[in-house]
Amino acid sequence: MYRLLIALIISLVVLSFLTKDQNQNFDELAFGIETTGSNAKGENNDLIHIEKLNDFEELYTDWINRGENDIILLLGNSQYHTINQMKKGDVVLSQILYDYYKKDDIDFITNSLPNVNLQEQYLIFEYFSRRLPIKLLILPVFMDDTREDDIRFGLPEYLKKNVNYSQNNSVIHKLFSTEIQQTQDDIAGLKETFQEKVEYSINQYLNKHSQKWSRRGSLRSELFIKLYRFRNSLFGITPSSKRKKITGPYKNNIYAYKLILGHCQSLGINALIYIPPIRNDVEIPYDKKEYIDFKNEIKNIAKMNDAYFLDFENIIPQEYWGSKASTAIDNDLETDFMHFQFKGHKILADTLLMHINSDILLR
Amino acid sequence: MIFNSVTYLLFLLIVTILYWSFNIKARLYLVFFASLLFYAFWKIEFVSLMLISAINDYWMSILITETDSIKKKKMFLSISLFVNLGLLFVFKYLFFFTDNIQSIVELTGFDINIPLFNLILPLGISFYTFQTISYTVDVYRGFIKPQKDFITYGCYVMFFPQLVAGPILRAGEVIHQFLEKKQFQSNYIVYGIERILYGLFLKTVLADNIAPFVDRGFMTSASYLSALDVWTLAFLFGFQIYFDFSAYSHIAIGSAKLMGINFPENFNFPYSATSFKEFWKRWHISLSSWIRDYLYLPLKGAKVEDRSTGGLQIEKNKKIGKNNSALFITWAIMGLWHGANWTFVVWGLYHSILIYLERFFNGWNKFLFNSHRKFIGLIITLPLVMLGWIPFRAKNVDETIKMLLKIIDYREYGYLGLRENTYLITLLMLIIFFVGYLYKQHLKPWLIHSNSLTKYITSTIEYAFLIIFVFIFLRPINQFIYFQF
Numbered sequence: 001m002y003r004l005l006i007a008l009i010i011s012l013v014v015l016s017f018l019t020k021d022q023n024q025n026f027d028e029l030a031f032g033i034e035t036t037g038s039n040a041k042g043e044n045n046d047l048i049h050i051e052k053l054n055d056f057e058e059l060y061t062d063w064i065n066r067g068e069n070d071i072i073l074l075l076g077n078s079q080y081h082t083i084n085q086m087k088k089g090d091v092v093l094s095q096i097l098y099d100y101y102k103k104d105d106i107d108f109i110t111n112s113l114p115n116v117n118l119q120e121q122y123l124i125f126e127y128f129s130r131r132l133p134i135k136l137l138i139l140p141v142f143m144d145d146t147r148e149d150d151i152r153f154g155l156p157e158y159l160k161k162n163v164n165y166s167q168n169n170s171v172i173h174k175l176f177s178t179e180i181q182q183t184q185d186d187i188a189g190l191k192e193t194f195q196e197k198v199e200y201s202i203n204q205y206l207n208k209h210s211q212k213w214s215r216r217g218s219l220r221s222e223l224f225i226k227l228y229r230f231r232n233s234l235f236g237i238t239p240s241s242k243r244k245k246i247t248g249p250y251k252n253n254i255y256a257y258k259l260i261l262g263h264c265q266s267l268g269i270n271a272l273i274y275i276p277p278i279r280n281d282v283e284i285p286y287d288k289k290e291y292i293d294f295k296n297e298i299k300n301i302a303k304m305n306d307a308y309f310l311d312f313e314n315i316i317p318q319e320y321w322g323s324k325a326s327t328a329i330d331n332d333l334e335t336d337f338m339h340f341q342f343k344g345h346k347i348l349a350d351t352l353l354m355h356i357n358s359d360i361l362l363r
Numbered sequence: 364m365i366f367n368s369v370t371y372l373l374f375l376l377i378v379t380i381l382y383w384s385f386n387i388k389a390r391l392y393l394v395f396f397a398s399l400l401f402y403a404f405w406k407i408e409f410v411s412l413m414l415i416s417a418i419n420d421y422w423m424s425i426l427i428t429e430t431d432s433i434k435k436k437k438m439f440l441s442i443s444l445f446v447n448l449g450l451l452f453v454f455k456y457l458f459f460f461t462d463n464i465q466s467i468v469e470l471t472g473f474d475i476n477i478p479l480f481n482l483i484l485p486l487g488i489s490f491y492t493f494q495t496i497s498y499t500v501d502v503y504r505g506f507i508k509p510q511k512d513f514i515t516y517g518c519y520v521m522f523f524p525q526l527v528a529g530p531i532l533r534a535g536e537v538i539h540q541f542l543e544k545k546q547f548q549s550n551y552i553v554y555g556i557e558r559i560l561y562g563l564f565l566k567t568v569l570a571d572n573i574a575p576f577v578d579r580g581f582m583t584s585a586s587y588l589s590a591l592d593v594w595t596l597a598f599l600f601g602f603q604i605y606f607d608f609s610a611y612s613h614i615a616i617g618s619a620k621l622m623g624i625n626f627p628e629n630f631n632f633p634y635s636a637t638s639f640k641e642f643w644k645r646w647h648i649s650l651s652s653w654i655r656d657y658l659y660l661p662l663k664g665a666k667v668e669d670r671s672t673g674g675l676q677i678e679k680n681k682k683i684g685k686n687n688s689a690l691f692i693t694w695a696i697m698g699l700w701h702g703a704n705w706t707f708v709v710w711g712l713y714h715s716i717l718i719y720l721e722r723f724f725n726g727w728n729k730f731l732f733n734s735h736r737k738f739i740g741l742i743i744t745l746p747l748v749m750l751g752w753i754p755f756r757a758k759n760v761d762e763t764i765k766m767l768l769k770i771i772d773y774r775e776y777g778y779l780g781l782r783e784n785t786y787l788i789t790l791l792m793l794i795i796f797f798v799g800y801l802y803k804q805h806l807k808p809w810l811i812h813s814n815s816l817t818k819y820i821t822s823t824i825e826y827a828f829l830i831i832f833v834f835i836f837l838r839p840i841n842q843f844i845y846f847q848f
Contacts, residue, residue, distance in 0.1 A: 001549045003819060004556060007826030014831055147782070150579065189365055189839040197840060199370045206369070212834075219835045231787065247780045248587030347733075352466040 034322045034337045035085040040094035040110055042066070049094050049110040051081060053127065053158045059109065060131060072097070072356075073128055074138040075121045077145055079276060080112035082339045083320035090342035093185070093349035094266050096189045100353060108136070117148035118253040119171045120202050122260045123155055127163060138352065140276035141257065143286055143294050149249035151178045151242040171256050186217075218237075233329040240282060240335055245290045254297065261305035271307035272356065273298065277348060281318035308355070316349055320344040364523075366614045368567050368839040374401065376560075379621045383547045394518045394622070398489070402486070409485040412450065417520045419446040422493040424502040424509035436503060440847040443499040447492045454482050455489065459703030486846060487527030488699055493653055495520055496594060498534045500657055504667070507535050515541055524618035528611045528845040530649035537624065545623040560829040565713040566610035567836035573603040573792065574841055576785050581756055583780065585765035590775035593753065593766045594746070596791050598686035600756045601749040605633065607844045608647070632800045634748070637740030639717045642748055651740025654697050662689035691715045701755070706763055709754040715749060784829040 038138040046062040083090050094110040101108045156178045165172050190196040238307035264271040275295050302309035320343045323333040364371050378397045403410050406827050423443040457480045460837050465477045501507045512517040519538050568739040580596040612629035614653045629648050636642035643651050699709020757763040767774040811818040
């Protein structure tokens with residue numbers, strides 16, 4: 001019994017020490033210290049750039065209040081809501097493009113999510129297209145994001161509740177069979193039981209009265225971050241390490257990509273597909289052959305579906321990229337392949353403008 | 364009520380304090396009503412179903428002893444079996460049955476719509492049904508006398524630590540413990556807490572964190588997986604289900620111990636087994652023993668035992684080839700017990716084939732040293748047992764076949780189809796299992812017996828480690844896997 005009591009005291013001391021500081025979370029770790037999150041905003045702080053569908057209704061109301069303009073929709077990943085080495089006055093490309101098209105009574109709307117895969121993009125696009133008059137879809141297709149295979153970001157919860165799907169495809173099937181996301185909920189295992197209410201109340205009480213208890217989520221994150229860093233150090237994994245194509249997720253995402261383009265065709269929405277910028281001063285973090293095959297496949301499918309295809313891989317010079325904090329145990333900065341500086345955003349925005357305006361994409 | 368929750372820990376604390384404050388009679392009432400409350404925390408409407416099963420066996424077992432007529436004894440036993448198996452059939456197998464009938468009808472070209480009954484599976488029905496069956500059969504066999512006091516009997520059937528996922532107990536092992544006049548001992552509490560901490564660690568830190576990798580892997584179409592992916596998923600799910608289910612047993616044993624009640628062990632490092640026979644003496648021991656005594660041995664016409672230990676013993680003196688159908692029937696039923704799906708039948712038959720082959724080749728390695736024999740046994744048994752988890756976890760038989768065919772196709776070994784972390788986690792779990800095994804079986808006993816100081820330090824560090832991790836990870840994000848059975 002004494003051993004148990006001493007162990008309890010030791011545990012309390014250790015937990016007090018662990019719960020003392022607020023530390024970084026996974027998102028911060030992915031961006032690194034040099035990269036700052038930034039979203040485009042309309043006049044009067046109108047919502048024109050969202051990162052979760054729960055914000056869609058506010059975006060929709062703001063769009064109505066602005067006069068229900070036609071829409072250019074950009075679906076991107078964290079490249080579109082972050083700026084490397086951000087300075088005062090720096091904005092993301094969505095802001096530049098929104099401001100540009102304002103005069104033409106066209107709303108440039110953006111939805112960007114970190115590491116979002118094409119299956120999620122399909123579901124988001126399908127939902128947006130139900131609610132908004134989209135004239136043009138802009139979709140950067142990242143090799144990195146084809147390695148993701150889950151339906152995340154609260155999409156199952158939101159879409160299952162708000163949408164009746166008439167079409168039947170494997171992405172919608174996956175959406176409805178996705179249970180994994182529920183594990184984010186701390187008491188998902190008690191769903192629809194009497195215990196759910198009791199457990200919830202106890203948790204609320206403990207969160208309110210115990211700092212140690214309320215910090216448990218952060219402690220779990222910190223532990224996983226430490227494991228992640230340890231793994232990276234142990235195996236020498238850096239952002240420059242080669243990321244292999246993963247067959248299953250890759251094929252599922254290519255299938256979703258075809259669905260997006262098919263949906264564009266059926267609704268008469270123009271589509272601008274491009275290979276996004278990547279650092280070209282160092283070796284890319286993909287198997288070269290796989291990357292070339294990927295680009296060709298994206299291009300061929302775009303062409304087959306009458307979409308406009310561009311390759312922006314090399315348009316941003318090396319000086320407009322940056323680095324990110326180490327993802328290993330050491331503190332050395334590492335190459336950031338994904339997030340560029342404001343000037344990179346400007347170049348990409350100008351390039352997009354040039355292509356959109358010189359072609360028939362908005363007619 | 365789910366074990367990996369604060370609600371359960373509070374409930375257990377209150378019940379334990381009251382238990383040791385009461386006299387024997389009051390303790391029985393406390394356990395009885397606490398068990399009903401425990402079950403009602405899941406779904407109150409299903410408490411009545413559990414009571415129907417319990418009352419049926421309570422009544423039938425008394426009627427069996429009150430009559431001298433063999434014919435009547437058999438009739439009462441049949442009624443008990445009919446009610447128990449009937450409930451199990453309706454709630455667990457009716458949908459499976461009607462769905463299969465519908466498929467057969469469609470195959471024959473008829474256009475008839477058979478109504479499908481997809482009912483909610485009452486929590487723990489497979490466990491408490493088997494327990495009540497064993498009670499009535501043991502009374503019929505004369506192993507035990509029926510318990511006349513319904514509350515005492517109810518404590519045996521519905522005792523909350525083992526109610527929803529075992530261990531499946533024999534009346535002879537437990538009822539007398541409820542009736543003993545026990546005095547409070549601090550070692551009950553220490554040992555009980557230790558087992559509960561172990562269980563919560565295995566469930567919340569290991570099993571629940573493996574689960575997303577397993578779910579993602581098995582969600583991937585088999586055609587996108589390589590042979591190495593199939594092996595990886597087999598091992599990973601093998602560890603998930605072991606950590607998950609043995610966690611439940613640890614918490615059940617620990618919770619009962621807090622009240623001075625001893626449960627038999629249900630797991631004993633099964634993946635360290637050096638033969639398939641040994642594996643089934645180490646895995647879900649109470650179910651294996653139940654199957655042995657109430658199905659396998661009666662089918663073979665052999666003598667049965669009155670204990671829930673030992674696992675699936677295979678008689679040594681029976682010649683191979685004699686009544687092997689009993690082996691295959693037993694395993695098919697064992698598979699089906701786990702779930703109403705053909706995948707479970709495939710899993711059961713797979714194990715019956717392994718056991719059959721082991722019997723057939725029995726003694727082939729006698730020329731080897733014992734240590735070599737064990738090592739070879741381990742490296743044959745472990746992967747084949749793990750491979751058996753593929754049908755158990757796969758979406759359907761079609762996916763199972765596709766996945767298993769990958770294993771035997773050398774061309775499928777040249778690429779990888781899962782996230783890199785999946786392989787790392789699997790390797791990590793393999794290491795954790797064997798390090799845990801060596802620690803518990805060899806290092807810890809040595810440390811404890813070397814001197815009292817090392818004993819003191821070892822267990823204090825161990826408890827502190829468990830408390831910290833359980834505190835951080837305790838949350839009911841997932842039910843226990845065996846709740847669905």
